[in-house]
Amino acid sequence: MTEQRRELGPLVPDELWRRDFPYTSAGEEQVTRRDFTRYLAAASCAFAAGTVGVAAYAAARDTHDGEPKEIVALAEVAEGTSHLFRYPTPRDPAILLHLPGGELRAYSQKCTHLGCVVFWEEGAEDLLCPCHEGHFDLRTGEPVAGPPDRPLPGIELEVRDGRVWALRMTT
Ligand code: FES
Known part of the structure; x- marks a missing residue:
């Protein structure tokens, strides 16, 4: 030891x-x-x-597709301008476009790249996401330039008695 x-x-x-x-x-x-x-x-x-x-x-x-919801009176959105609203929930920014010629389109405002908010500058040819210069087609929501590779989720619309309604998400 x-x-x-x-x-x-x-x-x-x-x-x-x-x-x-x-x-x-x-x-x-x-x-x-x-x-x-x-x-x-x-x-x-x-x-x-x-x-x-x-x-x-x-x-x-x-899977929240939304329910019919009144957005705005059509007369308040002149051709060539847009109107911002929330759809399908109060947390979801969306944009209504009154295109030259009278067509209406609405999309989620969240860019499909990283979720920044897209907007439409009066007279511009497409929707713009300022974060990384993403561009989306006004009529289809398809990405046309920049990093996004998926279209903006669309919103089905209807005009009832001069007022624009969102009916449901389409994509
Ligand atoms: S977040 Fe829109 S282009 Fe990147």
């Missing part, structure tokens, strides 16, 4: 930690592997459950 070992006192054969952890050094590797597998399985299950929850929440939000 070394000098240092003598200072620490005699080995206790039934130490408390040995009762709580009754494995020999030969079995430690197995225990570690078993624990690791258990933690891995628990973490995988938690991750999978979280992913399913987030996907379900996103799907529930995206």
Whole structure:
């Protein structure tokens, strides 16, 4: 027995930690592997459950097509101008376009690139997203220039007694 070992006192054969952890050094590797597998399985299950929850929440939000809602009197939106409103929920910015020639179009105002707000400058040939110079066709909402690669979600419209109504989201 070394000098240092003598200072620490005699080995206790039934130490408390040995009762709580009754494995020999030969079995430690197995225990570690078993624990690791258990933690891995628990973490995988938690991750999978979280992913399913987030996907379900996103799907529930995206399926909100909207209900008929009066937007504005047509006489208040001159040809060649736009009118901003909220649709299908009060959190969703949208834009109504009264195109030269009388056609009406409405789209979500959220750019399909990273969600900035698009607008129509009077006389411009297309809708503009100022964040990264994204451009969208006025008549179809299709991207025509810049980073966006998906069209703006459209809104079906109807004119009833001189007032413009949004009926539902179309895309
Ligand atoms: S957010 Fe509209 S172009 Fe990037």
